C-alpha cells in the first residue's frame with residue numbers, strides 16, 4: 001500500500017505532462033512552452049505539408065500548361081502560368097520563356113481555303129455480325145469502317161502530320177457578320193484537318209449488328225460506349241469514334257489544335273447518341289412510346305455536355321435525314337423546326353449543318369436562294385456537303401463558310417484499291433488498313 005502511495009506523485013506528474021503536450025499540439029500560439037522540441041517538430045510537419053502541397057500544385061499547373069502548349073495554344077499556357085500563384089517561381093518563369101520561344105517557331109497555315117475534311121459513320125465493332133451476309137451486309141461494307149480500320153487510319157493520319165481543327169478555326173464572322181479567315185498557327189510541316197461523324201444515333205436498324213448501342217459516361221464521367229456483344233454480355237468501352245479519338249488525343253495532345261476534336265452530325269427521328277429522345281417518335285402518343293423519355297433526354301444531355309467539354313462540336317444532319325436538294329423549302333422548314341425542338345435542347349444551339357446524303361442546297365456557285373436564307377436565319381453559318389473528287393474544297397461566302405467532305409468508308413477505300421481515285425492517299429495507305437473481312 002505504501003508503495004502505491006509513493007508512486008502516486010509520479011503518475012500525477014506524468015498525467016500533467018501528457019495533458020500539457022496535448023495542449024501544445026492543439027494550440028500552436030503558446031510561445032513560452034518548455035516542450036519546444038515538440039512544437040518545432042510540429043511546425044516542421046506543417047511546413048513540409050505546405051511545401052508538398054505547393055510542389056503538387058506547381059506540378060499540376062506545369063502539366064496543364066504543357067498540355068496546352070502541345071496543342072499549340074502557347075498563349076493559354078503562358079497565361080495559366082503567369083496568372084498563377086507561382087508566377088515568380090524560377091521554374092515557372094523559365095517555362096514561360098521556353099513557350100515564348102517555341103511560339104515563335106509556329107507558322108501561319110498559308111491557305112485556309114485548302115483544308116481537308118474527312119468523315120466517318122458509326123464504327124463496326126464486330127465484323128462477324130455486321131458483315132454477316134444478311135440484307136444489311138452490303139450497306140455496312142459500303143458506308144462503315146471497322147474499329148480496327150479506324151485505329152490504323154487515325155495513327156497514319158497523325159503520323160503524316162495532320163492536326164484536328166474546328167471548322168470555326170478556319171473562318172468566323174467578324175463583328176459586322178462578314179465571314180473572315182482565322183489564322184491557324186502550327187509548326188512547319190503540320191497540316192490542319194477537320195473530322196466529322198454522321199448519324200451518331202445508333203439507329204434502331206443497327207441493333208444486334210455489331211455496333212455500339214450508345215455513348216455514355218463511365219464511373220469517372222469519361223465519355224465511353226455501351227456495347228452488347230454476341231453472347232449478350234453488356235460492356236462499356238471505346239467502341240466508337242468519340243472515345244477512341246479522346247484517348248488518342250490524350251496520348252498525343254499535338255494531334256489537336258487547341259483542343260479541337262470533331263463534329264458530330266445528328267438527325268433526330270431515332271433520338272440522339274443512342275437514346276430514344278424524340279418526342280414525335282417515342283412520345284406517349286407514338287407507336288413506340290419510350291417510358292423513360294425524360295430520363296433518357298437527361299442522360300443524352302449529360303453525355304453531350306461532357307463531349308462539348310472535351311472539344312466536340314455538334315451539327316444538324318437534318319431531323320429526318322432529308323435530301324436537302326430535293327425537298328421543298330417548306331419541308332426543310334418543318335424539319336428544321338423539329339430538329340430545334342427535339343435535338344437542340346440536348347446538344348445546345350449549333351451553327352453547322354452537315355447535309356444528309358451528301359446533298360446541298362445549291363451548286364458550287366455562292367449560295368443565294370430561299371433555302372440558304374432560311375437556314376441562315378436559323379443560325380447556320382457552316383455548311384458541309386460531300387465531294388470526294390478532290391482533297392479539299394471550300395467556299396468563303398460573305399456570311400457563311402462551306403466545306404466539302406471526303407467519305408472514308410468501304411466504297412471510297414475500294415475505289416482507292418482499284419486505282420480509280422487517289423483522294424485518300426495523302427491521309428493513309430488503304431492497303432495497310434482495309435479489313436480482310438470485307439472480301440468475304
Ligand SMILES: [Zn+2]
Pocket residue numbers: 198199317321356357
Ligand atoms: Zn447521314
